[in-house]
Every structure is written in structure tokens, then in C-alpha cells.
Amino acid sequence: DIRMTQSPSTLSASVGDRVTITCRASQSLYNWLAWYQQKPGKAPKLLIYKASTLESGVPSRFSGSGSGTEFTLTINSLQPDDFATYYCQQYHSYSTFGQGTKVEI
Amino acid sequence: EVQLLESGGGLVQPGGSLRLSCAASGFTLRSYAMSWVRQAPGKGQEWVSAISGSDDSTYYADSVKGRFTISRDSSKNTLYLQMNSLRAEDTAVYYCAKGLSVYYRDAFDIWGQGTMVTVSS
DSSP: OOOEEEEOSEEEOOTTOOEEEEEEESSOOTTOEEEEEEOTTSOOEEEEETTTEEOTTOOTTEEEEEETTEEEEEESSOOGGGOSEEEEEEOSSSOEEOOOEEEEO | OOEEEEEOOEEEOTTOOEEEEEEEESSOGGGSOEEEEEEOTTSOEEEEEEEOTTTOOEEEOTTTTTTEEEEEETTTTEEEEEEOSOOGGGOEEEEEEEESSSSSSSOEEEEOOOEEEEEOO
């Protein structure tokens, strides 16, 4: 099984900050990685797929990069609506999610 | 509007069974791979099962293999998850999720609102 490790687990930030979340895989994923945003009591929302492709309707302040075993989600100029938990998902071999990164004030 | 609506969750005793349903609207279920993903209280997501959009091949996480069965009724545009021999560790919110393509290994662009399954005596 492919293990996904996200860091940090919690991130304290302010509106306007640039935020970076990292996801590391236990083996190469090529670029088969997605990022999701989840708010309490809601389903996850797809932000990025194939490591760097922005899902339709997602603001351009979100971006993804990386390949192989290390990937990054960057949020430029954090907005109030962005305070949430973020998950990475590998879909190179079945599917595995990271443990999540909570972005809080 | 593209939408998924789950139902069928509830409280069940250990060893019991439940069948979850996921009604799709705004798209044809048969044209995409579909998955079930669960989230235990206070925990992250865990992929449970998938069915491909091309040939109805099915796939399961080791934690549910042999106990859960995923299926699809094209005439009703509905996805199912039959859950047998339920255990306390199966307690979670269960989401159905639409893949981006027919291929079972994919990102999920549409999610249902989730249905809670509680396994307890």
C-alpha cells in the first residue's frame, strides 16, 4: 500500500499569507495526485488533480506542484473562506489519502 | 445540476448488514467510475471501494474485502454499497464520489453529502 504523509498537521496563518502544504508518498506516484478542501460537516471539494491541474471554478490562488514522491499545495493570499482542512490523495495504486492539514487562524 | 444523494445509513449492531444507496442526477452513472469513501469521526478519508465505468470491474480496500459489495443499477442511475458483517471500526460517514473518467483510479470531482453509519450494540 502507498502511504501518504502530509505536513504540517496544523498550520496557523493570517488573511493575505502565502501557505504551503506538503504531501510525501512512500513510492512514486508520477503525477497521480489530487488535493481537496474540506470544511466541517461538508464533503471534500476537489481543488487540484494530476498534481497541478486546477479544477474548474477553483480560484487561481490555489496551485499544485511536484511529481514522483513529493508534492506541494500553495495558497497565495489566503482568504477567509480558505480556513479549512486540506487533504492530498494518491490515485496511482487504488487510492490513499493523507491525514490532513488544518489551516487555522 | 450534477448531484449525488446518499441514503441508507443508520445504527446497526456488530455483525449486522446495511445497504447504502447513492442516486445520481445530471449525469449518467455508467459513464464514469464511482467510489465509496468513508471518514470516521475526527479522522481523515479512507477509500473503500470503486466500480469502473467501462466494464463494471470492482475494487475494494483490504479492510472491507469479502464483506462489502459495490454495484450499480443503470436503469435507476444509482450506486449501491452492500455492507455485511459490520464491525465497530466501520463506523463513519460514507460518501459516494464520482471519478473524473471511466478509470477506477482517479480523482473525485463530485461528492455526495454523506450518510452516517454507526456500528454499536
